[in-house]
Amino acid sequence: MGIVLASSSPRRIELLSNLNLEFKVLKSEIDENVNNKDEPFITAVSLSLQKALDVASRVDKDDIVIGADTIVVFEGEILGKPNDEKQAYDTLKKLSGKYHTVVTGISIIRLSDNKKITDYVSTSVKMKELDSEKIKRYIQTKEPMDKAGAYGIQGYGALLVEKIDGDYFNVVGLPLAKLEENLYRHFNINII
Numbered sequence: 001m002g003i004v005l006a007s008s009s010p011r012r013i014e015l016l017s018n019l020n021l022e023f024k025v026l027k028s029e030i031d032e033n034v035n036n037k038d039e040p041f042i043t044a045v046s047l048s049l050q051k052a053l054d055v056a057s058r059v060d061k062d063d064i065v066i067g068a069d070t071i072v073v074f075e076g077e078i079l080g081k082p083n084d085e086k087q088a089y090d091t092l093k094k095l096s097g098k099y100h101t102v103v104t105g106i107s108i109i110r111l112s113d114n115k116k117i118t119d120y121v122s123t124s125v126k127m128k129e130l131d132s133e134k135i136k137r138y139i140q141t142k143e144p145m146d147k148a149g150a151y152g153i154q155g156y157g158a159l160l161v162e163k164i165d166g167d168y169f170n171v172v173g174l175p176l177a178k179l180e181e182n183l184y185r186h187f188n189i190n191i192i
C-alpha cells in the first residue's frame with residue numbers, strides 16, 4: 001500500500017513533499033474539458049476525480065491515489081490556462097483590480113475498498129490594478145503560460161496580488177489542510 005499523487009504539476013509535488021509524506025508521482029492522461037454549464041466547483045471536483053481514476057487504473061489496487069484540479073473563476077466564468085500570450089494578457093486585464101475565486105477540487109480514492117472521497121476549497125483573491133505595461137512585463141517572465149488564471153501566486157505573481165481570503169496553498173494548487181483532514185478521516189493517515 002502506498003500513496004500516489006496523480007499529477008505532473010511541480011507545485012503540487014513540492015507542496016506534498018513538504019509534509020514528509022512518502023508518495024509516488026504518476027501523471028494522468030485525461031483531457032481537461034471544461035464545461036461552463038456546470039457550477040465551477042463541480043468542474044474542479046470532476047476533473048480531479050478523472051485524474052485520480054485514470055492513475056488508479058495503472059497502480060496497485062491498495063494504493064491511495066490523490067488527484068487535484070485548480071480553476072480560476074471570474075464572474076461565473078472559468079478562466080483556464082492561457083493558450084498564448086494574447087490570452088494571458090486578456091485574462092490578466094480582466095482580473096485587474098477585481099476579486100476572483102480560485103477553486104481546487106481534490107479526490108482521494110482507493111479501488112480495493114471502492115473509496116472515492118471528493119472535496120474542494122475556494123479562496124478569494126483580489127488583484128491589484130495592473131496597467132498594460134506591467135501585464136506585458138509579467139508575461140515576458142513566461143510564468144503565466146501553464147497556470148490557471150495566467151498567474152502564479154508563488155512566483156512573480158505575488159507582486160500582482162493585493163490580498164487573499166482563504167488557504168494560500170489552495171491557490172498554488174493543493175489545499176494541504178483539507179487534504180490532510182480527508183486523509184485522516186477517511187484513510188486513517190496521520191501526518192502529525
Ligand SMILES: Cc1cn([C@H]2C[C@H](O)[C@@H](COP(=O)(O)OP(=O)(O)OP(=O)(O)O)O2)c(=O)[nH]c1=O
Pocket residue numbers: 006007008009011012027028032051068069070071072102146147148149151152153154157171172173
Ligand atoms: C492561480 C494559480 C494557479 N497555478 C497552477 C496550479 C495548477 O498547476 C495549474 C492549474 O492546472 P491543473 O490542471 O489544476 O494542474 P496541472 O495541469 O498543472 O497538473 P496536473 O493536472 O498534472 O495535476 O495552475 C499556480 O501555480 N499558481 C496560481 O496562483
